[in-house]
Amino acid sequence: MTAGPSERPLRVLVVCTANQCRSPLGEVILRDALFRHGVDAVVVSAGTMQGAAGMPAARGSRKVAKELGLDLDQHVSHEVDADTVAAADLVVTMGVSHVMDLSAAFDGCHHKTLTLRELVAHVSGSSTVGPLTVDQVRAEVAAACDRPLAALLGGNLDVDDPIGMPTSRFRRTGAELTELFEVVVDAWYPTTVPGPPPV
Numbered sequence: 001m002t003a004g005p006s007e008r009p010l011r012v013l014v015v016c017t018a019n020q021c022r023s024p025l026g027e028v029i030l031r032d033a034l035f036r037h038g039v040d041a042v043v044v045s046a047g048t049m050q051g052a053a054g055m056p057a058a059r060g061s062r063k064v065a066k067e068l069g070l071d072l073d074q075h076v077s078h079e080v081d082a083d084t085v086a087a088a089d090l091v092v093t094m095g096v097s098h099v100m101d102l103s104a105a106f107d108g109c110h111h112k113t114l115t116l117r118e119l120v121a122h123v124s125g126s127s128t129v130g131p132l133t134v135d136q137v138r139a140e141v142a143a144a145c146d147r148p149l150a151a152l153l154g155g156n157l158d159v160d161d162p163i164g165m166p167t168s169r170f171r172r173t174g175a176e177l178t179e180l181f182e183v184v185v186d187a188w189y190p191t192t193v194p195g196p197p198p199v
Helices: 022-036 059-067 082-087 096-105 116-125 134-144 167-188
Strands: 010-016 041-047 090-093 113-115
Touching: 010 022, 010 082, 010 096, 022 041, 022 059, 022 167, 059 167, 090 096, 090 116, 090 134, 096 113, 113 116, 116 134, 116 167
Parallel strands: 010 041, 010 090, 090 113
Antiparallel strands: none
16 A cells, blocks of 8 residues: 555654664565555664664674565664654564663653564454554554553563574574564555565
8 A cells, every 4th residue: 555645654663772683674674565565654773772873784684684685784773762763653672671661761652662572463463454544553553552561571572682693593583573574564554566675
């Protein structure tokens, strides 16, 4: 569903710790999935760690992205800030600690910030039928976020962090991110469109 003339693009922020492993890989995987479904979207990523800006994506993430037909060679890490959070319709984190950190640091983000696994669980149990408008996405996300932060504790909600691990672990994380994001995109935008991947 390409956004009509009266609708702005969907804006998604993907967050991990240093914006070098999981969130950059998630960013390009989600951007590609949305493109293939004909969705007008802006997908960016950032990290919660202070002082981690200006670094390239991890070698393993770049390699796995390339194997998936995607590109992280020009990625430069960013530290999450208030403007980036405010601009997003949806903030997807790689782990529970990121939801906690963002909720503590930025007013108003609690209603749109959740782990990727929470998002998948919500989408899988929702009766809402796509394709969704941006406002409908925001409503679905707000519904998914309608839980106390304490509910996040004790659950297995983190995406595996491959930092410092061999390429096989990055591949596993890449496969995990692909599978999880595909669940969301397939549910919200069930029609695919042909065409080359975004550059």
